Amino acid sequence: MSSEQTADLGAGHEARVEHTTDIEIRLLIEAIYLKYSYDFRDYSGASIKRRIQHALHQFDCRTVSALQERVLYEPAMFMQLLQYLTIPVSEMFRDPEHFLALRREVVPLLKTYPSLKVWVAGCSTGEEVYSMAIMLHEEGLLDRTMIYATDINPTSLERAKQGIYSLENIRAYTRNYQLAGGQSAFSDYYTAGYEHAIMDSRLRRNVTFADHSLATDSVFSETQLVSCRNVLIYFNRKLQDRAFGLFHDSLSHRGFLMLGSKETLDFSAYSDAFETLSKPERIYRKL
Amino acid sequence: MNRYQAVVVGASAGGVEALLGLFGALPSHFALPIMTVLHLPDGRHSQLAQVFERRLGRMVREGQDKAPIEPGIIYVAGPSYHLSVERDFTFSLSQEDRVHYSRPSIDVLFESAADAYGKGLVGVLLTGANEDGAKGLVSVQQCGGLTLVQDPAQARIAIMPEAALALMRPDYILPIAGLARLLAELDTSAC
């Protein structure tokens, strides 16, 4: 790839001539959309390019075109590629201070509702969902809450449903739980095996896991709280605005929105449609 | 128009001192945006931008997701996320795997900036005990940009500049003062 880039430049072509790899990446993204209806066309380009190049290496494909052929003819190959494209990384009570702010600033207001709907968008392997359920349980809200946990990666959703996590991470999660204002012992919420912690299934009694894409699907329910964390950084501004539109439409009057620690409404078309409840913790409220 | 539109800088061990020396020696009207990755231990709220701003008396900002890159500002990558440049000259953040044990990674910033700015980019690699940045500097060169490496003999830790020299021949190998002088010339040679 790199020698080709130099050759392009050497031929005296000016900046606007697209490099072959960039053309191939656009074609691959288009092929995935046409064949599998997954729409990555408005994701942040730099990250998509890196992940495709990483996948090339892993799958031993010489060019993106070669990868495209395999993706089009082998659905299993697409599923593997999806694991690279979606970055399925998460933690329990990730950024504990955000969950603490949620507990302190938002929960008291949620308690005034007779029933609640919470949407965790881009829930990945479920850590955020269990964190949310534990907090709602401790605040006496879980029984009257319905949680919708959505993602586009079926493998991640399956793992989220199982709620089995590596014991290695439990120490870090326990610390996060405490920093997030946890009121009991984190070990109350899982059963430890040799290598795994199995989350208490009562936590997901009111959870519906569903395949839903912020890029292609529409609003499905009225909610009081939406949590969408570390998903929007992978979208370009246009797609971010689409997602913010969905959250805005889904949230009931004066509903709450929580984003990831580096995500903001500041540069979006919806910055005026929400007020900031807690800036460092990225909690917003619909106006 | 200025041939050069932006500068990317990478540093690791010994980098705070090197960066303060480099940025401190630039003329106050230096207008090219400068984007920096300095390896630091993980921590939620790095105070790097504030510390640099105070020490340098110039505008220093953490690179924020989707923020447009503006002239006259020194940007630093915040902790725990890779910082990339998009084709529309905005930043994007991501939590992909670490590169050379590092997130933010110099390679990630340099490669994405090389894609976005092409021959309008200047890449500068400084002191460090890690090989991050070497491949990134190769990308800067392949996309037609200008490449500068701190003279390893003068770098606090030579591993990072030497890793680059093992992969490529940069346009200049200079000590900090020389790098600053050259950058100043690149900016004022405008029009």
Ligand SMILES: C[S@@+](CC[C@H](N)C(=O)[O-])C[C@H]1O[C@@H](n2cnc3c(N)ncnc32)[C@H](O)[C@@H]1O
């Ligand atoms: C880095 S994980 C974030 C997990 C969790 N929210 C957290 O903060 O720990 C990003 C998730 O976003 C999901 N995702 C990517 N594109 C999506 C889309 N268009 N709609 C819904 N989810 C998406 C990915 O599948 C992945 O599981």
